Amino acid sequence: MFDKIIKNTIPLSEPEISGNEWKYIKDCLDTGWVSSVGDYVTRFESMVADYVGTRYAIATVNGTAALHVSLIACGIQPDDEVIVPTLTFIAPVNVVKYCGAYPIFMDCNIDTLCMDIQKVVDFINNECKQNNDGYTYNKKTNRRIKAIIPVHIFGHPVDISQLVEICNTNNISIIEDATESLGSEYKGKKTGSFGAAGCFSFNGNKIITTGGGGMIVTNDEYSAKRIRHLTTQAKSDPFEYDHDEIGYNYRLTNIQAAMGVAQMERINEFVGIKRRNAALYRELLGHNDKIEFLWEQPWAKSNFWFYTIRVRQLNKNDLINFLLSKGIQVRPLWKPIHSLQMYRACQAYKIENTDKAYETCINLPCSIGLKQKDIESISSNILKFLT
Ligand SMILES: Cc1ncc(COP(=O)(O)O)c(C=O)c1O
Structure with missing residues (x-):
């Protein structure tokens, strides 16, 4: 459907590697601490925990x-159900299936693109029941709704306080997918710190990167210990090869963590640049009846990981192809996951806004290293197409 990218003079998202990355990685190579134990892993974990405001962080x-x-740490088992957004990168849905559980797809809010919390409340109140055990069950399937995974889409926080309230009342755990939102805040508190656990990604396109990497943050000591145990092959003896359950080799290496420490040293600077560039895009694209630059809600501070515009009265694919032909790398949103063949049979609750968002939204280049002239050129090309 989309033309091949001719030349990417302005890429969608490039990492910014201009701090202490070389120095710290060289230190790992010089000292031989290259694997999944080492000072940088510990430093990276405590930097992220301090920044997000949680007691514990475990690198993955x-x-x-x-x-x-x-x-797994929150007890998801085969036949449990987990509420997930249908508008998201696919990972938070796939992990539900890794556990043998069932996703229930929820619509997005048209302004934030995050899960529509009012619909979650309606679903729990109207389509679920509380049994005598105090847990919440889906009336349709009789399966227990054990968790929900709100995703802070493109860095914009989910409107989370109402979600916390309904989940507390109904014994549903919140696992925050904050992979895109390091540095974002909901009413002054960092995303990732609201749920039983919050998850981050340091993939190459994220606001900070370790090449590949992740982190789980939590305030619960028991969960932190269990997560650390599970990510290190559930080894129960420091010397003998003794394991007390099925674990995973999910630990981050010291080399990657060294890069993470260097990147974390600059997180405030990176969030500042992302936000300034968002404001510049918004100003240059102006108030236009054909496009809207998606902005943050009054209660939100977004890290603006990705920039999104919504088009009206025109086909978004035409604009995408036009920008690609100018060497500007843009992308459509993710296809709504409930429409993908492997998830088509799953329950989806009143999906309306997500289809509209998919039809009308486009992501614009968002690298930290974008220059003012790049943003001017992208914006003027968009405006040229509209006229
Ligand atoms: C919303 C969301 N969840 C999960 C992930 C998975 O993170 P990773 O690629 O580090 O496995 C990503 C992105 O990569 C994401 O955007």
């Missing part, structure tokens, strides 16, 4: 592993 090989092990 990637964000998907962080989500997977968080679900």
Whole structure:
């Protein structure tokens, strides 16, 4: 459907590697601490915990592993159900299936693109029941709804306080997918710190990167210990090869963590640049009846990991192809997951806004290293197409 990218003069998202990355990685190579134990792993974990405001942080090989092990630690078993957004990168849905559980797809809010919390409340109140054991069950399937995974889409926080309230009342755990939102805040508190666990990704396109990597944050000491145990092959003896359950090799290496420490040293600077660039895009694209630059809600501070525009009265694919032909790398949103063949049979609750968002939204280049002239060129090309 989309033309091949001719030349990417302006890429969608490039990492910013211009701090202490070389120095710290060289230190790992010089000292031989290259594997999954080492000072940088410990430093990286405490830097992220301090920044997000949680008591514990456990580094993982990637964000998907962080989500997977968080679900296991929260007790997700075959035949449980987990509420997930249908508008998201696919990882938080796949991990539900890794556990043998069932996803229930929820619509997005049209302004934030995050899960529509009012619909979650309606679903729990109207389509679920509380049994005598105090847990919440889906009336349709009689399966227990054990958890929900809100995703802070493109860095914009989910409107989370109402979600916390309904989940507390109904004994449903919240695992936050904060993979895209390091640095974002909901009413002054960092995303990732609201749920039983919060998961981050340090994939190459994220606001900070370790090449590949992830982190789980939590305030619960028991969960932190269990997660650390599960991510290190559930080894129960430091010397003997003794394991007390089925574990995973999900630990981040010291080399990757060294890069993470260097990147974390600059997180405030990176969030500042992302936010300034968002404001510049918004100003240049202006108030236009054909497009809207998606902005943050009054209660939100977004890290603006990805920039999104919504088009009206025109086909978004035409604009995508036009921008690609100018060497500007843009992307459509993810296809709504409930429409993908492996998830088509799953329950989806009143999906309306997600289809509209998919039809009308486009992601624009968002690298930290974007220059003012790049943003001017992208914006003027968009405006040229509209006229
Ligand atoms: C919303 C979301 N969840 C999970 C992930 C998975 O993270 P990773 O690629 O580090 O496994 C990503 C991105 O990569 C993501 O965007």
